[in-house]
Amino acid sequence: MIGYLNGTVAGIYKKTGNRVFLWLDVNGVGYELQILPRMQNLDAKIGENLQVFTHLHIRDDLMVLYGFSSMAERDLFRQLVSVSGIGMQLAIALLDTLALPDLVQAIVGGNTGILTKTPGVGKKTAERITLELKTKLSEWRKQAGLPTVSTSNLSAEIQEEVEISLLALGYTTSEVMQALKAITSHPNLSENNSAEDWIKYAISIL
Secondary structure, three states, X not given: OOOEEEEEEEEEEEEHHHEEEEEEEEOOEEEEEEEOHXXXXXXXXXXXXXXXXXXXXXXXXXEEEEEEOOHHHHHHHHHHHOOOOOOHHHHHHHHHHOOXXXXXXXXXXXXXXXXXXXXXXXXXXXXXXXXXXXXXXHHHXXXXXXXXXXXXXOOXXXXXXXXXXXXXXXXXXXXXXXXXXXHOOOOOOOOOOOHHHHHHHHHHHO
């Protein structure tokens, strides 16, 4: 098992299906790793040293090495592909759509509306992800040192309504997650407030 590689960035290139690959030169050996599409800005670092955490996937006819910017990102990838029906490319898409803390928070909080913004993730798939990983990730994110967001003053029904409304208004998943973090700490809002109150405040923040 290859846990990580430390070498020189030799190049970045794309294949079909928006797949992005990194060439990493490690002591004269060139490794090809599939990386998250948002990591393609590494092409500005050609010739520089880079550490990449890896996951090796082996099939009968193929070996693919996946590269991640952190151990936590690599470990979450492994958690995602453990879910029934979640393949390597769908896990990559989930990690690429949301920042790591936001993706974990969406799963732990059961925010299926946020998860379905990832191409290829439907409602049933999002529900399966939250069902299978909610408890695991709640504990894991503490060990990984990821920030947590308390939504104790926001019911699940209102939270979902806020998310759906903001997404329908055109806000990105990242913006919606930022708004949720802000409104759940608002001292003058509680479960007694209507969803409209929460939505108005979220919009004022955004």
